[in-house]
Amino acid sequence: MCNNIVIFGPTHSGKSTLIGYLHVYQMCEDEYNWRNLRIKRKIEEMGYKYKKDRILAYYADQGIDEIKSYDKAEKSRGTSKRIHIKETALDMELNCTFIDTPGSDIAWKHKNEGLFLGEIGIFMIEIGKVIELSRKVIGSNAYNAKVNELFSSIYLWKHYKRMKRIIVVISKVDMILYSSYAVKRAESTLRSIDILKDVPIIPISIDVDNRRSHNVFECQSEEMQWYTGNSLITEIKKMLIRENEVIADNNELFAHIERIIPRTQSNNQPAVRVKVLNGTIHERDEIYLGPFKYNGENIMLKGQILSIKNETRGLVSNLSKGEIGGIIFSKLWNKRERLKLTDVKQKRTSIVCKNSAICREGNLLYFNIDKRYFDDNVQDHFKHIVVGNRLKLIWFGRIISMHLLYIDENSIQYNIVLMNTSSESLFMLPMKKNGKLLYEEFLLQLSDQLFINAHLSDLEMISDQSRREVIFTFDGIIEDISTLKGIEPDFICSYDWEMDQTYAKWNNLTDVSIKRIMESTMKFIRSRNIKVYKTNILPQEKNI
Numbered sequence: 001m002c003n004n005i006v007i008f009g010p011t012h013s014g015k016s017t018l019i020g021y022l023h024v025y026q027m028c029e030d031e032y033n034w035r036n037l038r039i040k041r042k043i044e045e046m047g048y049k050y051k052k053d054r055i056l057a058y059y060a061d062q063g064i065d066e067i068k069s070y071d072k073a074e075k076s077r078g079t080s081k082r083i084h085i086k087e088t089a090l091d092m093e094l095n096c097t098f099i100d101t102p103g104s105d106i107a108w109k110h111k112n113e114g115l116f117l118g119e120i121g122i123f124m125i126e127i128g129k130v131i132e133l134s135r136k137v138i139g140s141n142a143y144n145a146k147v148n149e150l151f152s153s154i155y156l157w158k159h160y161k162r163m164k165r166i167i168v169v170i171s172k173v174d175m176i177l178y179s180s181y182a183v184k185r186a187e188s189t190l191r192s193i194d195i196l197k198d199v200p201i202i203p204i205s206i207d208v209d210n211r212r213s214h215n216v217f218e219c220q221s222e223e224m225q226w227y228t229g230n231s232l233i234t235e236i237k238k239m240l241i242r243e244n245e246v247i248a249d250n251n252e253l254f255a256h257i258e259r260i261i262p263r264t265q266s267n268n269q270p271a272v273r274v275k276v277l278n279g280t281i282h283e284r285d286e287i288y289l290g291p292f293k294y295n296g297e298n299i300m301l302k303g304q305i306l307s308i309k310n311e312t313r314g315l316v317s318n319l320s321k322g323e324i325g326g327i328i329f330s331k332l333w334n335k336r337e338r339l340k341l342t343d344v345k346q347k348r349t350s351i352v353c354k355n356s357a358i359c360r361e362g363n364l365l366y367f368n369i370d371k372r373y374f375d376d377n378v379q380d381h382f383k384h385i386v387v388g389n390r391l392k393l394i395w396f397g398r399i400i401s402m403h404l405l406y407i408d409e410n411s412i413q414y415n416i417v418l419m420n421t422s423s424e425s426l427f428m429l430p431m432k433k434n435g436k437l438l439y440e441e442f443l444l445q446l447s448d449q450l451f452i453n454a455h456l457s458d459l460e461m462i463s464d465q466s467r468r469e470v471i472f473t474f475d476g477i478i479e480d481i482s483t484l485k486g487i488e489p490d491f492i493c494s495y496d497w498e499m500d501q502t503y504a505k506w507n508n509l510t511d512v513s514i515k516r517i518m519e520s521t522m523k524f525i526r527s528r529n530i531k532v533y534k535t536n537i538l539p540q541e542k543n544i
Contacts (some may be wrong), residue, residue, distance in 0.1 A: 003095065003096040003097060003119070003120075003240060004096075004097045004099060004117060004118050004119045004120070004322060004324065005096050005097065005098050005099065005118055005119070005120045005122060005236065006099040006101060006114050006117060006118025006120070006121050006122070007019060007098060007099065007100055007101065007121075007124060008101045008115060008121065008122070008123060008124070008157075009107075009123050009124035009125050009153070009169075010126075010129060010149075010150055010151050012123050012414055013124040013126045013129075013171050013172075014120045014124060014126065014171040014172060014206065015101070015124050016056075016057035016059075016060040016100055017054075017056045017208065018058045018122075018124065018169075018171075018206065018216070019057075019059065019060040019086055019098050019100045020055075020056030020057055020058065020059035020118060020206075021056050021206050021211070021216065022086075022088045022090075022098060022216075023059050023060075023086050023088055023098075023211060024056065024059060024086075024211065024325060025217065025374055025399075026416075032211065035056055035188050039055070039058050039059075042381070042527070043058070044316045052208075052209075053209075054208075054210055055208060056206070056208055056211075059086070060086065060100045060125075062480070068542060076344075079350050083099060083100065083101055083102075083113065083114045083117070083258075085097060085098070085117075085311050085312065086098050086100070086322065087311075087312030087313070089213045090233055090236070090237065091417070094336055095312070096236070096240075096277055097311060097312050097324065099114050099117050099118050100114075101114030101115070102114075106170060109137060112464060113161060113258065113397035113398060114397075115156060115161075115397065116154060116160065116256070116275070116397025117159055117163065117258070117275055117324060117397070118161075119322060120166070120236065120240065121157050121161065121165060121166040121167070122166075122169055122232070122236075122237055123153070123154055123157075123166060123167070123168050123169065124169045124171050125150060125166050125169070125170060125171065125246060126170075126171050126172045126174055126175070127170050127171065127172055127175060127176055127182065127183070127186050127187055127203070127481060128172065128175060128176075129150060130170060130186040130189050130190060131176075131182065131185065131186060131189075132146075132148065133146050133147070133189055134185055134186065134189040136187075138192060138275045139451060140324065145194060148166075148447075151193065151196075153475065154166070154195060154196070155193055155450070155451055156394070156443075156445075156451060158195055158451070158452060159443050159451040159452075160394065160443060160451075163198070163199060163240075164239075165239060165241070166199055166200075167199065167202060167232065167235050167236065168190060168196060168199050168200065168201045168202070169198045169202050169203075169204055169232060170183065170186050170187070170190075170201065170202070171204055171205070171206075172205040173203045173204065173205045173214070173224070174205040174207070174214075174223075178205070178214070178223040178224050180224075180227075181224040183203045183227075186203075187201050187203075192330075200229075200230070200235050201227060202215055202230065202231070202232050202235060203215060203224070203227065204216050205223075205224075205236050205351060209333070209356070209379040210402060215227060215229075215231050215232060216231060216232050216233060217232075217233050218231055218233055219231045224498075232299070234364045236351055241300075249437075250415060252278050252279050252354075252357075252432060252438055253276075253278065253279035253280065253281060253287070253352070253353055253430075254276075254277045254278040254279060254351065254352070254353050254430055254438055254439070255274040255275060255276045255277060255278075255281060255319075255351065255352035255353075256274060256275050256277055256351055256352075256396045256397070257272050257273070257274055257276060257346060257350040257351060257352060258272075258299070259272070259273050259339050260272055260273075260342075260344075261273055261314050261326060262341075262342055262345045269328050270328075270341035270342050271309075271326040271327055271328045271341070272289070272327050272341065272346075272352075273311070273324070273325070273326050274319070274324070274325065274326075274327060274352055274368075275322075275323070275324045276321050276322065276323050276324075277321065277439075278321055278438065279321065279354075279397075280318050280319065280320045280321070281305065281318060281319045281327065281352070282305070282307065282308075283306075283307065283308055283317050283318065283460060284304065284305060284317045284353075285304075285305050285355075286302060286303070286304050286305075286355040286357070287302070287305065287352055287353065287354060287355055287356065288300060288301075288302055288353050288355050288357060289301050289302075289303060289350065289351065289352045289353075290347075290349060290350060290351075290428070291344075291347050291349060291350060291361075291426040291428060292344035292345060292346060292350060293344060293345040293346075293347060294334075294339070294343065294344045294345070298347070298425075299334050300334065300425045300428075301332050301333065301334050301339065301344070302332070302333055302334070302355055303329040303331065303332040303333075304329060304330045304331050305327055305328070305329060305330070306328045306329055306330035307327075307328045308325055308326070308327055308328075309323075309325050309326045310323060310325040311323075311324040311325050320435060327352075329341070335485075342500070347393065347425065347426070347427065348388065348398045348400055348425075349395060349400070349426060349427050349428065351396075351428060351429075353430040354430070357430040357431070358430065358431045358483065359428050359429060359430050359431065359506065360428070360429055360431060360437060360458070360459045361426060361427070361428045361459065361461055362407070362426070362427055362458075362459030362460045362461040363419055363420070363425050363426055363427065363461060364415070364417060364418075364419050364421050364459065364460040364461065365393075365402070365418045365427060365453040365456060365458075365459055366415075366416075366417055366456070366457045366459070366460075366540075367415070367416050367417075367418065367442075367444075368414070368415055368454070368455045368457055369413055369414040369415075369416065369452060369453070369454050369455070370412065370413050370453070370455070371409065371412065371413055371414055373410055373451065374411075374452075377450065378450065378452060380447070381415065381446045381447070384406075385404065385407060386407070386522065386526075387404055387405065387406060387407060387518050387519050387522040387523075388403075388404065388518075388519045388522075389404045390402065390403060390404070391404055391407075391416075391444050391445070391446070392444065392445040393418065393442060393443075393444060393445075394443035394444070394445060394451070395427070395442065400425075401420075401447065402418035402419065402420055403418065403419045403420070404417075404418060405417040405418065405419055405514065405518045406518055406522075406535055408533075408535075414453075419514075426461075427459055428459075429456075429459065437456060437458075437459075437467055439456070440455055440456050441453060441454075441455060441456075442454050442455075442456055462465065466512065468509050468538070469505060469506060469507050469508075469509060470505070470506045470510060470514060470517050470518070470521075470535065471503060471504070471505045471535065471536040472503070472504040472505075472507060472521055472533055472534070472535050473502075473503055473533060473534045473535070473536075474501060474502040474504075474530060474532070474533045475500065475501060475502075475532045475533070476500060476501075476502065477495055477500075477502055478502040478528070478530070480500055480528075481493045481504050482522060483523070483524070484504055484520070490506060490507040490508045490509075491504070491505070492504075492505045492506075492507075493505070504521070
């Protein structure tokens with residue numbers, strides 16, 4: 001059973017404090033005081049000021065940039081600057097891995113990837129921010145802007161995960177003196193947002209000085225006798241029982257590389273931290289991993305696993321689906337030489353799969369987007385999307401800017417082709433035995449809170465070294481098609497009388513040339529109000 005629980009939300013909601021409180025809840029008083037003393041000495045030896053009101057947060061935020069004090073201008077960035085992972089025993093039989101994420105958009109890479117690592121989400125927001133939102137007129141520009149600012153990560157969760165796996169926590173209710181009226185007003189404000197109508201909402205408070213809480217583990221507090229709902233931990237347990245399924249190993253290994261760790265604490269060797277998305281990684285396995293940057297090139301590596309460390313349980317013999325951990329290699333090599341992890345640079349698309357896996361690689365991605373369930377907002381966005389725009393692709397927790405090369409639509413779907421804005425980037429996915437991609441469903445971000453599901457149908461590779469062709473096919477005669485000749489050399493246009501179709505074809509193209517041709521040709525199509533056409537970008541006769 002996989003019990004990864006991610007805590008996310010705006011800055012200063014108390015996420016790190018909650019992580020710390022869960023971690024120390026079962027400590028005896030002597031151990032708690034001893035650990036606090038060690039933390040205090042460490043901070044003061046580093047030359048920073050120890051703040052007693054942050055004692056619980058220090059259990060999560062231990063980086064130098066997280067410990068030091070900030071002025072008021074910097075404070076809005078939040079305390080946590082990166083992902084923190086802590087294992088916590090909720091009771092004698094249930095251990096959970098809690099993942100703390102930064103609240104600030106400045107740390108958006110860690111913020112979004114933290115969501116990807118979790119299976120259950122706890123969205124925390126302090127009650128003051130909800131009360132502030134309640135004073136704005138629903139539907140006004142100020143209201144919509146504030147909703148986008150506070151809840152954009154929930155809209156990402158909705159598409160990336162499931163709303164049945166999220167709990168909303170209203171924190172710091174002690175700031176309003178545990179007022180039942182204020183809490184009910186805050187809950188009503190949250191319920192007025194469509195996406196939050198049916199999710200559990202739990203008000204909590206943590207007394208840092210006395211190491212006690214309201215509605216975290218228990219609900220029987222004198223200050224909140226009016227509250228009749230579940231505690232946070234009770235709701236988490238219910239969700240784990242309801243949502244966790246038996247995870248079968250189907251041998252199709254696939255793991256996402258979260259980061260390279262230059263030096264591990266146990267044996268001073270570099271490692272990669274991964275989340276296993278499919279299958280199981282075993283000790284002594286030979287695996288295929290990458291892409292990595294090495295001497296200005298994209299390379300793939302083969303590696304033999306020396307040891308595996310579960311993020312919270314220590315050394316283990318394997319990592320199964322849903323688990324997070326580190327991998328140390330006895331050797332790594334590519335086609336030409338032996339390498340170390342410290343020799344290469346991780347890319348945002350780096351993954352792990354079986355050494356024997358058949359993979360598709362490319363920087364040109366083909367997506368189909370079902371439009372039958374689009375609401376007016378999504379449909380309106382698509383009306384304004386044109387070739388040359390940049391779209392954001394959510395690729396296993398990372399946001400990657402993509403260049404739109406092509407878009408068309410039929411009665412049920414949009415068909416689009418995206419290329420990474422950096423021609424050096426590379427995407428890789430293993431194939432199933434039936435020839436389909438192991439992962440086909442991804443997200444595109446159109447705005448802060450607008451995400452759409454996109455089906456990846458294929459990947460292809462184009463580069464300055466590999467030449468390609470572009471063919472446009474139009475119904476009927478397009479008399480001025482020859483005006484496109486000036487875009488690039490090696491242009492041919494013709495008309496097929498039997499098929500009643502006009503063809504425009506460019507040969508010997510690089511990726512940069514393809515971008516230019518697609519933009520200019522789509523502008524030509526719009527100016528002539530041409531409704532029916534097809535395009536073929538790659539030499540494999542791929543009709544979109």
